[in-house]
Amino acid sequence: MEILKHGFIVFLPLVFIGCTETFDPGISSESVLCLNSLITAGEPVSVKVSRTWTYNDVNGQENHSVDDAVVSVYANGELCDAEYIPREGDEIRILAQSRKYGRAEATVKVPEAVPVFAVDFVPEVLSKSTWENPRLVMTGRMSFNMRVALKIDDSKDTDNYFRLDVSGRLTPDDPEAM
Amino acid sequence: MVCVCCFSHARNVTVSVTDEPASEVLRVIVEQTGMNFVYPSDLLADVRVTVDAVDMPLKKVLAAMFRGTDIGYRIKGRDIILKRKKMRKVTSRPAVAPPLEIPSAEAPHMLEEVVVVSRLEAPAVSTSEIGAKKLSGDEIKSMPAVFGESDVMRALGTQPGVSGGAEGMAEIHVHGGNADENLFMLDNVPLYHVNHLGGMFSAFNTDAIRYIDFFKSSFPAKYDGRLSSYLDVRTRSGSLTGHHGALTLGLSSGSFSISGPVGRKTTYSVAIRRPWLDLVSLPLVAIQNSSSKDDKISARYAFMDLNGKITHRFNSRATGFVSVYFGDDFLKSGSKSKVTSEHVWKEENKYRLHWGNLLVQTGLNYRLKPSLSAEFTAAFTRFFSSMCHDCYLMDNAGGLVSESKAVTKTNNNISDWIFRADFDWRPDESNHIRFGAGYTLHSFLPERTSRRYAAGNTTVATRDSTWADPANEVNFYIEDDMRIGTRLRVNAGFHGSLFNISGKTHVGLGPRLSAGLRLSDNFSVKASYSRTNQYVHQLCQTYLSLPTDQWVPVTGNFKPQSADKISAGMYLQTSDARFVFSAEGHWKWLHNLVDYRDEYYLHPPMEMWNARLCSGRGSAKGIDLKVEKVAGRLGGHIAYSLAWADRTFAEKNGGYTFPARFDNRHTINVLVNWNVSDRVTINAVWTGHSGNRFTLLTQVWDSPGFISGDSGESPMQAPLNNYRLPFYHRLDLSLTVRNRHGYWNFSFYNAYCHMNVVSVDRSHDDDYRPVFKKIKMLPLTPSISYTWKF
Numbered sequence: 001m002e003i004l005k006h007g008f009i010v011f012l013p014l015v016f017i018g019c020t021e022t023f024d025p026g027i028s029s030e031s032v033l034c035l036n037s038l039i040t041a042g043e044p045v046s047v048k049v050s051r052t053w054t055y056n057d058v059n060g061q062e063n064h065s066v067d068d069a070v071v072s073v074y075a076n077g078e079l080c081d082a083e084y085i086p087r088e089g090d091e092i093r094i095l096a097q098s099r100k101y102g103r104a105e106a107t108v109k110v111p112e113a114v115p116v117f118a119v120d121f122v123p124e125v126l127s128k129s130t131w132e133n134p135r136l137v138m139t140g141r142m143s144f145n146m147r148v149a150l151k152i153d154d155s156k157d158t159d160n161y162f163r164l165d166v167s168g169r170l171t172p173d174d175p176e177a178m
Numbered sequence: 179m180v181c182v183c184c185f186s187h188a189r190n191v192t193v194s195v196t197d198e199p200a201s202e203v204l205r206v207i208v209e210q211t212g213m214n215f216v217y218p219s220d221l222l223a224d225v226r227v228t229v230d231a232v233d234m235p236l237k238k239v240l241a242a243m244f245r246g247t248d249i250g251y252r253i254k255g256r257d258i259i260l261k262r263k264k265m266r267k268v269t270s271r272p273a274v275a276p277p278l279e280i281p282s283a284e285a286p287h288m289l290e291e292v293v294v295v296s297r298l299e300a301p302a303v304s305t306s307e308i309g310a311k312k313l314s315g316d317e318i319k320s321m322p323a324v325f326g327e328s329d330v331m332r333a334l335g336t337q338p339g340v341s342g343g344a345e346g347m348a349e350i351h352v353h354g355g356n357a358d359e360n361l362f363m364l365d366n367v368p369l370y371h372v373n374h375l376g377g378m379f380s381a382f383n384t385d386a387i388r389y390i391d392f393f394k395s396s397f398p399a400k401y402d403g404r405l406s407s408y409l410d411v412r413t414r415s416g417s418l419t420g421h422h423g424a425l426t427l428g429l430s431s432g433s434f435s436i437s438g439p440v441g442r443k444t445t446y447s448v449a450i451r452r453p454w455l456d457l458v459s460l461p462l463v464a465i466q467n468s469s470s471k472d473d474k475i476s477a478r479y480a481f482m483d484l485n486g487k488i489t490h491r492f493n494s495r496a497t498g499f500v501s502v503y504f505g506d507d508f509l510k511s512g513s514k515s516k517v518t519s520e521h522v523w524k525e526e527n528k529y530r531l532h533w534g535n536l537l538v539q540t541g542l543n544y545r546l547k548p549s550l551s552a553e554f555t556a557a558f559t560r561f562f563s564s565m566c567h568d569c570y571l572m573d574n575a576g577g578l579v580s581e582s583k584a585v586t587k588t589n590n591n592i593s594d595w596i597f598r599a600d601f602d603w604r605p606d607e608s609n610h611i612r613f614g615a616g617y618t619l620h621s622f623l624p625e626r627t628s629r630r631y632a633a634g635n636t637t638v639a640t641r642d643s644t645w646a647d648p649a650n651e652v653n654f655y656i657e658d659d660m661r662i663g664t665r666l667r668v669n670a671g672f673h674g675s676l677f678n679i680s681g682k683t684h685v686g687l688g689p690r691l692s693a694g695l696r697l698s699d700n701f702s703v704k705a706s707y708s709r710t711n712q713y714v715h716q717l718c719q720t721y722l723s724l725p726t727d728q729w730v731p732v733t734g735n736f737k738p739q740s741a742d743k744i745s746a747g748m749y750l751q752t753s754d755a756r757f758v759f760s761a762e763g764h765w766k767w768l769h770n771l772v773d774y775r776d777e778y779y780l781h782p783p784m785e786m787w788n789a790r791l792c793s794g795r796g797s798a799k800g801i802d803l804k805v806e807k808v809a810g811r812l813g814g815h816i817a818y819s820l821a822w823a824d825r826t827f828a829e830k831n832g833g834y835t836f837p838a839r840f841d842n843r844h845t846i847n848v849l850v851n852w853n854v855s856d857r858v859t860i861n862a863v864w865t866g867h868s869g870n871r872f873t874l875l876t877q878v879w880d881s882p883g884f885i886s887g888d889s890g891e892s893p894m895q896a897p898l899n900n901y902r903l904p905f906y907h908r909l910d911l912s913l914t915v916r917n918r919h920g921y922w923n924f925s926f927y928n929a930y931c932h933m934n935v936v937s938v939d940r941s942h943d944d945d946y947r948p949v950f951k952k953i954k955m956l957p958l959t960p961s962i963s964y965t966w967k968f
Contacts, residue, residue, distance in 0.1 A: 018955040019933060022943060025901055025950050029876040032894075036882035048882040052894050055878050055940050056948050061891075064880055124636060145636045165885070 309395025354823025399671025416445025794827030869903030
């Protein structure tokens with residue numbers, strides 16, 4: 001689909017003259033409470049409460065904080081205090097309430113950690129180069145393919161999911177070290 | 179022998195026959211002019227005529243046909259009424275008109291039973307059908323259209339209850355249905371993809387069209403396989419009188435058609451069409467590229483149509499034909515970027531889209547006996563589309579070069595082998611029975627995506643697991659168009675189907691019933707019920723009609739789509755038949771609809787395509803009003819529709835009912851055809867309708883930034899189709915000036931230059947403040963073309 005969109009975006013304006021016009025759609029659309037949380041076993045619960053705003057509302061874009069929100073965290077049905085540390089298997093319910101923007105809640109079960117038995121990776125360097133350019137922060141570049149083999153225990157009886165966070169940036173202080 | 183030329187002016191006829199049944203000649207005239215013939219059932223029995231006319235006025239042709247006979251004619255509106263003249267004896271015919279076989283002179287008598295040439299040529303008040311329309315090729319050509327191209331879809335878009343879809347799109351939506359719920363046929367064989375250029379042009383070249391039959395409310399039992407409408411486009415055959423043709427050159431496209439005899443019994447007909455859009459785009463691309471040395475773009479689009487037909491008349495009872503249609507589109511675009519300093523970086527992207535239709539068929543029309551005729555058809559139809567993205571990256575740092583190339587390709591194909599037999603039987607004057615059966619071998623390839631990435635010595639290639647699905651479909655039908663007394667007409671029929679795929683067999687039952695009660699000579703009421711079944715559907719990912727919209731069969735746990743539709747109508751025509759008024763209401767229930775589920779794009783890209791789908795239901799209701807002037811130099815109609823359409827899916831929109839995309843509450847169409855003189859014709863179409871529905875994400879929220887890369891604004895899900903685009907309206911004008919050798923056509927699409935909104939975008943203004951923007955397309959577009967006839 002991305003292919004198509006790009007292709008037509010390049011082509012259509014050349015043939016069919018079009019234009020755009022700024023407007024307000026006038027849809028009745030009110031801000032609602034927005035609740036985000038990151039729960040990791042063994043770490044404190046992180047909760048962020050904000051509100052949505054209409055896309056073209058510049059004020060909302062600049063300030064979408066909620067100053068009257070009350071957040072409650074329940075673990076296995078019991079209200080938790082600030083000292084609570086989630087454990088694997090806990091069922092956590094988070095409730096946020098605001099007089100202005102209503103309420104939002106979510107419930108999740110802390111997944112069990114899946115042990116990683118082995119990680120094996122083999123980089124294949126394709127090219128590397130260094131140069132000097134005072135306008136650029138990056139003064140070196142390396143291209144490589146990385147083959148990664150990950151060995152985990154995925155029980156077929158467990159309904160779970162995995163997130164592979166593949167990211168990284170090589171920023172050696174000494175370009176010669178690349 | 180019957181011979182029809184490929185072109186004719188409105189009310190001008192080209193026909194050459196020698197000793198042929200008069201009823202056959204009338205059919206030829208109907209196809210060329212769109213006029214109706216009404217006559218006593220025994221009037222033309224055993225009447226054979228010989229006439230040779232090339233582009234002659236209709237009246238002269240009729241006079242030549244019946245010269246020397248006791249048959250007279252009278253033109254009343256769009257009806258030509260034939261009856262016997264009060265003649266004492268039949269005189270010998272002049273030399274210019276060969277002798278006729280004339281039935282023995284009979285005393286004139288009153289018209290009671292009448293025969294019409296085909297089911298859609300009778301006045302609406304006298305049939306049992308609701309929402310049926312027949313248009314001749316010339317009537318379609320008289321419609322003004324974008325870039326000078328008249329278009330079947332746009333012509334149908336002027337009918338009440340038919341919406342033209344998004345701006346510029348040559349597609350139709352009937353009674354709130356989706357575009358894929360319309361069955362388009364070329365000589366009774368389905369075409370799956372009927373659009374060029376994302377829908378800007380339809381695949382039907384009007385040069386090759388004899389006439390079209392269109393049904394949108396009550397459906398004859400012959401047709402099934404779609405939920406909303408049926409369109410059968412009939413193509414022209416060649417001429418036996420000589421080689422005739424037409425060459426049309428316009429600002430944006432050209433077409434050429436020619437037909438003629440091959441021997442005494444065989445004719446050929448060829449029509450081809452091609453736009454010049456790729457030539458138009460060349461200087462625009464060059465201008466764009468001249469502004470930058472390192473950044474270049476490329477764009478090229480073209481399509482072509484080819485219609486060919488060879489007809490052979492074996493004898494007076496049997497005629498065979500072979501025809502081919504090939505439509506082919508390709509779009510190439512790309513970009514090149516280059517950064518040169520101490521470090522050279524280059525990126526090239528190429529996008530190639532290719533899609534089209536191939537249809538080959540052969541048929542035999544055989545008259546088993548005077549009251550029974552048969553049509554045998556064998557056909558192969560194939561739709562194909564492919565997309566390819568080719569990305570090349572090169573990094574040269576001080577002579578150390580790294581390169582990578584990524585290619586992604588997606589294919590979507592359907593191939594059908596079709597074998598069918600249709601019979602037409604008139605056992606007596608009160609019954610007209612049609613029956614038949616057919617077998618179709620389908621082969622579906624809904625989507626196959628392959629990816630290939632190469633960098634250095636490493637190559638990674640993947641291909642998804644989608645396979646081609648074969649399917650077997652068997653259809654059979656029977657219907658009887660009955661006249662019960664002089665006032666009541668009933669059409670009762672049944673269409674049955676079996677669809678076998680992946681070891682499962684689905685059964686489709688389609689009862690059809692329609693009845694028309696003529697309360698007076700000029701007033702009738704009708705009612706109908708139809709059940710239709712659909713085994714293939716198209717999945718639309720975007721607002722536009724694009725070749726990537728995959729045709730997929732019913733598979734897995736999904737059930738075939740079906741629809742129950744009831745309709746009722748009343749029809750009134752003035753005593754002089756100049757004006758016809760109709761009011762038709764409908765209520766439609768749609769079952770087992772298939773669409774993408776919410777957040778389908780979160781599914782893994784290599785997952786089977788049907789894992790992203792869900793099933794639901796829909797409904798549509800409304801009323802269509804129409805006033806039509808069918809006679810005189812000034813003709814046309816005014817149509818108004820009031821309609822509602824909605825959808826409900828358990829896995830879409832949180833399970834709540836939402837309005838359909840083409841839930842156009844009010845639609846008004848005004849069509850004017852003014853024959854100023856024999857040489858000059860002016861046509862105008864004004865279209866206005868409530869805007870299409872659109873999902874506009876109005877609220878945004880700020881990502882919390884808990885994890886790396888998770889930041890910035892994100893749109894919040896909104897109710898589906900929560901926003902109605904602004905009211906759509908447009909005026910198209912066309913002026914045709916004829917001369918001895920052809921005619922000029924001047925047309926103005928969107929004559930008062932009201933650019934309609936096709937979409938809404940969340941964007942930023944010049945100060946980078948967030949704003950909503952209407953995207954408008956297609957301003958006033960004048961075009962000119964000249965058609966040379968030879």
